[in-house]
Amino acid sequence: MQDRSDDSVVEKMNADGNAVAKANDQTILCHVGRETDAHYGAVNTPVYHASTILFPTLAAHDAKQDARVRYGRRGTPTQFSLEDAVSALEGAAGTVLTPSGAMAISTALLAFARAGAHYLIPDNVYGPCRHCCTEILKPLGVDVTYYDPAIGAGIADLMTPATRLIWMEAPGSQTFEMCDIGAIARVARERDVITVIDNTWAAGFYLKPLALGIDISLQAGTKYLSGHSDVMMGTLACASNIFPRIKDFAQRLGVCVGPDDAYLVNRGMRTLAVRMRQHNESAFQIALWLQSRPEVLKVLHPALPDDPGHFIWKEYFTGASGLFGFILKPVERSCLAKMLDDMKYFGMGASWGGYESLLIPTNPAPLRTATAWRPEGQSMRIHVGLEDTADLIADLEAGFERLAAAERKLANSMRRTL
Numbered sequence: 572m573q574d575r576s577d578d579s580v581v582e583k584m585n586a587d588g589n590a591v592a593k594a595n596d597q598t599i600l601c602h603v604g605r606e607t608d609a610h611y612g613a614v615n616t617p618v619y620h621a622s623t624i625l626f627p628t629l630a631a632h633d634a635k636q637d638a639r640v641r642y643g644r645r646g647t648p649t650q651f652s653l654e655d656a657v658s659a660l661e662g663a664a665g666t667v668l669t670p671s672g673a674m675a676i677s678t679a680l681l682a683f684a685r686a687g688a689h690y691l692i693p694d695n696v697y698g699p700c701r702h703c704c705t706e707i708l709k710p711l712g713v714d715v716t717y718y719d720p721a722i723g724a725g726i727a728d729l730m731t732p733a734t735r736l737i738w739m740e741a742p743g744s745q746t747f748e749m750c751d752i753g754a755i756a757r758v759a760r761e762r763d764v765i766t767v768i769d770n771t772w773a774a775g776f777y778l779k780p781l782a783l784g785i786d787i788s789l790q791a792g793t794k795y796l797s798g799h800s801d802v803m804m805g806t807l808a809c810a811s812n813i814f815p816r817i818k819d820f821a822q823r824l825g826v827c828v829g830p831d832d833a834y835l836v837n838r839g840m841r842t843l844a845v846r847m848r849q850h851n852e853s854a855f856q857i858a859l860w861l862q863s864r865p866e867v868l869k870v871l872h873p874a875l876p877d878d879p880g881h882f883i884w885k886e887y888f889t890g891a892s893g894l895f896g897f898i899l900k901p902v903e904r905s906c907l908a909k910m911l912d913d914m915k916y917f918g919m920g921a922s923w924g925g926y927e928s929l930l931i932p933t934n935p936a937p938l939r940t941a942t943a944w945r946p947e948g949q950s951m952r953i954h955v956g957l958e959d960t961a962d963l964i965a966d967l968e969a970g971f972e973r974l975a976a977a978e979r980k981l982a983n984s985m986r987r988t989l
């Protein structure tokens with residue numbers, strides 16, 4: 572219904588970088604990065620465990636700089652297969668893999684850091700990104716200004732001659748505020764400022780930042796790309812102007828990922844399209860259901876027409892993922908515990924993007940510095956997994972009933988003590 576991912580047709584490239592055919596993302600994800608002939612016909616690129624790569628002759632050893640496989644840290648066909656899959660998905664010139672999403676963030680932040688440089692970071696940014704700025708960049712002499720995610724083209728007013736990098740996260744993974752990606756990218760382009768977006772929410776499937784002129788699309792591959800809640804991974808999908816720089820920088824830092832992890836994420840990506848479509852549909856259905864509940868003050872989901880980020884979402888995104896927020900009426904912690912402790916399908920835990928559903932209370936307010944986040948109740952974050960939607964709604968409904976019962980009990984005991 573609100574999935575328009577079929578519109579996002581990406582050109583498939585041959586080895587020389589020429590477009591050979593136009594294929595839909597779903598088709599590309601099934602085929603990219605496979606070299607069946609090189610692996611005895613195996614459908615999936617196998618896991619190569621290798622640090623030392625042996626060269627058969629002195630001549631081959633002398634020419635090793637030209638070999639794609641030359642040392643474990645530089646990757647083997649297992650990692651290359653994943654890099655190629657992410658590049659095809661994001662429409663990138665190349666992709667750098669990192670051992671976590673957090674390291675994709677720190678690598679991108681550090682690659683352009685120098686004393687006196689100025690970075691613009693959205694106030695709704697993922698917490699560890701902010702901590703990296705405060706604890707690592709600031710002592711190096713990088714100035715950071717946090718901006719209101721609703722700023723749009725007004726970002727120009729915050730730029731100085733020292734501005735080198737603008738960060739974006741749309742929507743933010745706690746408050747689901749949108750920033751005007753296209754407007755900010757245009758302003759940045761005019762002034763030759765690097766742009767980076769955290770694209771974890773849309774998984775590179777429902778948003779194509781590089782096509783909007785953004786230099787780096789970053790993801791926690793830990794989330795949707797992997798999709799099974801069992802592996803850590805970061806991806807930096809880069810435009811051609813920036814890829815060699817990021818690749819060299821990451822190599823110098825010694826960044827590399829294990830082949831087992833690369834294999835798992837690559838395997839997860841084969842089903843990304845069908846998973847995302849299901850997350851999109853189920854989450855929207857549950858968002859509508861939550862909107863109808865008296866316990867819920869507000870639902871924070873950009874596909875809802877009354878969401879403040881809806882018009883931006885509609886302009887740039889072709890669908891929505893399974894993660895969104897809602898504001899529950901103010902509740903006692905002990906009553907909330909009665910609801911959450913006994914959920915049948917919704918787990919409580921960090922991370923998201925797996926096949927299973929999650930529900931946690933959040934507290935985004937203390938992190939803000941440029942703008943205030945003042946919800947009128949308890950902020951919640953929900954990840955709608957791939958379970959049957961009716962079962963999930965029944966689970967939430969039973970949870971609300973436990974919450975109401977706990978509140979009645981609390982009110983009664985307070986009446987008795989008066």
Ligand SMILES: *Cc1c(COP(=O)(O)O)cnc(C)c1O
Pocket residue numbers: 671672673674697744769771772790791792793794803804805922
């Ligand atoms: C989880 C997450 C990250 C970090 O990924 P890890 O793999 O957990 O380090 C980065 N950005 C967003 C938006 C995330 O949700």
